[in-house]
Amino acid sequence: MSDLESNELVPTTGTTEPSGDAARIAEMADESARKWVQRLYGGRNERAKALEELRSILLRGLRAAFAGDNVSDDLFEDAVQDSLMKILRNLDSFEGRSRFESWATSIALRTLLSELRHRRYQDIPLASLSDPNRGVSSAQPDRSETSPDVQMMKQQVVAVMHRLIDEHLSEHQRSALRGVLAGIPSDVLANRLHLQRNALYKLLHDARQKLKQGLAQEGYEGADLLSLFE
Amino acid sequence: MSEPWRDLVRLVAQTRDDEGAGCECCHENLAEFAERELQGLSRCETLMRIAAHLQDCPCCQDEYQRLTTALKAVWCPPGS
Numbered sequence: 001m002s003d004l005e006s007n008e009l010v011p012t013t014g015t016t017e018p019s020g021d022a023a024r025i026a027e028m029a030d031e032s033a034r035k036w037v038q039r040l041y042g043g044r045n046e047r048a049k050a051l052e053e054l055r056s057i058l059l060r061g062l063r064a065a066f067a068g069d070n071v072s073d074d075l076f077e078d079a080v081q082d083s084l085m086k087i088l089r090n091l092d093s094f095e096g097r098s099r100f101e102s103w104a105t106s107i108a109l110r111t112l113l114s115e116l117r118h119r120r121y122q123d124i125p126l127a128s129l130s131d132p133n134r135g136v137s138s139a140q141p142d143r144s145e146t147s148p149d150v151q152m153m154k155q156q157v158v159a160v161m162h163r164l165i166d167e168h169l170s171e172h173q174r175s176a177l178r179g180v181l182a183g184i185p186s187d188v189l190a191n192r193l194h195l196q197r198n199a200l201y202k203l204l205h206d207a208r209q210k211l212k213q214g215l216a217q218e219g220y221e222g223a224d225l226l227s228l229f230e
Numbered sequence: 231m232s233e234p235w236r237d238l239v240r241l242v243a244q245t246r247d248d249e250g251a252g253c254e255c256c257h258e259n260l261a262e263f264a265e266r267e268l269q270g271l272s273r274c275e276t277l278m279r280i281a282a283h284l285q286d287c288p289c290c291q292d293e294y295q296r297l298t299t300a301l302k303a304v305w306c307p308p309g310s
């Protein structure tokens with residue numbers, strides 16, 4: 001996307017056309033945020049110039065946030081272009097509680113993060129929880145230098161976790177936990193389980209609470225577990 | 231001990247009694263939260279719930295860390 005003067009990005013039809021609300025804009029405490037919104041609600045040329053400026057701000061932010069993640073220039077550019085469309089579509093929801101650039105950056109960041117997570121995790125199978133020994137003695141070796149006693153205690157905790165998972169969780173909760181164990185991020189996992197992200201968060205929160213309570217009943221308190229598994 | 235089990239045990243151990251804000255609420259408020267944290271400003275009740283959620287949700291925590299890095303680059307570009 002090199003030439004915004006061509007107005008490729010400027011929406012012309014449907015829901016992408018921002019409507020503007022003078023009263024709401026006037027309430028924005030930040031003068032700069034007010035100007036951004038006014039420009040993006042403004043005439044075609046004014047909007048195109050604002051979008052070009054915003055584009056370079058978003059690119060700078062994303063490049064910093066994903067430095068070291070091996071993201072290609074094309075992917076950065078695509079993410080920014082998608083983000084600009086989202087920003088225009090959602091302009092009516094900007095309330096001015098942060099600076100405009102911060103709000104826009106948060107949208108761009110989530111756009112690219114979601115894309116990267118989907119690419120990275122789409123083919124990873126959910127880890128099996130059916131084998132009670134999984135994670136106890138198999139998988140990756142323990143690289144920490146811990147004593148055999150500590151190793152044994154950890155194995156006992158994991159064995160209790162396996163039992164609690166089998167006996168106290170619903171199949172739905174078990175599926176979600178398999179995803180967590182496979183390292184699948186929650187937005188990708190929600191998609192695969194056909195859940196809204198909030199619903200997945202609630203499902204996992206309830207599962208974690210049951211496991212925490214079950215562990216406490218077995219004498220494993222939160223603080224002890226954190227120091228054992230630090 | 232495989233890393234995922236270690237992470238899961240830690241996640242379980244840190245589970246809060248109350249559910250806190252959800253991921254969507256977190257995302258909607260993340261720009262304000264990150265900006266105020268960077269400036270060392272106080273948190274309102276909603277932002278306190280976001281802080282609690284970030285402790286509880288690794289994905290939102292990742293998003294928050296990256297957003298903080300992005301905002302630093304946006305507001306204080308290298309060489310400025």
Ligand SMILES: [Zn+2]
Nearest residue numbers: 252253287290
């Ligand atoms: Zn979350």
